[in-house]
Amino acid sequence: MMELTRKGEYAIRGIVYLAAQPPDRVCLLSDIAAAVDVPATFLAKIFQQFSKIGLVKSYRGTGGGFLLGRTPEKITLLEVVEAVEGPIIPNRCVVGAGECVRDVSCKVHPVWKRVQGQVRDVLAGVTLKELSEE
Amino acid sequence: MMELTRKGEYAIRGIVYLAAQPPDRVCLLSDIAAAVDVPATFLAKIFQQFSKIGLVKSYRGTGGGFLLGRTPEKITLLEVVEAVEGPIIPNRCVVGAGECVRDVSCKVHPVWKRVQGQVRDVLAGVTLKELSEE
C-alpha cells in the first residue's frame, strides 16, 4: 500500500531532470521524455499540471519548451508529488469533519493524521536541488 | 495518494470490533459485518486473510465464529493493515536491490525508505487495545 503511481514516478524523474539542467536551458518535452524514459504524451500531461501551478514554466512555438518555475532549492518533493497525485491522504477520515461519519470519536483518526504529518514532513524536507546534484 | 483502500478500512473496523468484545466471545461473521456496516461476503475474505496469519482464530460449524488470535495489546495496526494491503511500499525502489534499475545512485531512494520507516513506526505504535477501548 501507499504506493506512488507510475505517474508520480514519471513526474519526479521528469522534473528532477529539469532541475539538473543549466538554469535557463529551455528543454523540449520530447527530449525530457526520451532522457528519463517516459512516454512523451504521458509526460506532456504531467508537465501541464506542473505548469498550471507554476512548478515549471512553459513556452510554446519554435524555441519553446520547459524550464523550472523556481530554483531547484525552492521546490520540494512534496509539491511535486502532490501536484500530480493530489494531497497525501492516508485515510478519508483525515480530510476533515463530517467524513468520519461512522464514529464521532474515531480512535483511528488521529493515527492517520500522524501518518499524514510524518509523510508530508519527510517529503517537504527534500528539495529538487538535493535530488539533482552530483 | 497513499490512501487506504476500502478493504483496509473494513479490515480495521472489523478487527477493532472484535477487540472490543469480551475476551472469549466467539463472534459470527454476519454479526460483525452488520455491526461495522461492511458487506459480509467481503468481510469474509478479509477475515480469511487474518485467520491465515493468526491475527484471528476461526471455528467452523455450529457455534463457530471468530475471536482475536492474541490479546488486543499484542496486535498492532501495522499488522492489521499489512495483512490485507500488503507491505507498506511507497515506491518500488524501496523494495530492495535490483528494483531501481534506472539509477544506480538513485537520490530518491533513501527518501522513500524514510517515508516507509516513519509510516511503519506510527502504525506499529498503535495497538488494538488503544483503538478499542472506551
Place this chain on the structure above:
DNA sequence: CCTAACAAGACATTTTTTATCCTTTTAGGG
C-alpha cells in the same frame, strides 16, 4: 445425517491507472 458456520475459488462490475490521438492555441521566422 442435517444444519450451521467458515474456506476457497471463480466470476462480475466499477473505478483507476496508463496511456494515445486529434484538434487547438501560441509563437517565431521567412
Place this chain on the structure above:
DNA sequence: CCCTAAAAGGATAAAAAATGTCTTGTTAGG
C-alpha cells in the same frame, strides 16, 4: 501573411486494480 514548431486541451481506449458476489467445499455440533 503563411508555415512550422511546440505546448495545451479534450476525447477516447486498453489494462489493471478495487470491490463485490456466488457457488461449492469443508468442518463441526447436535
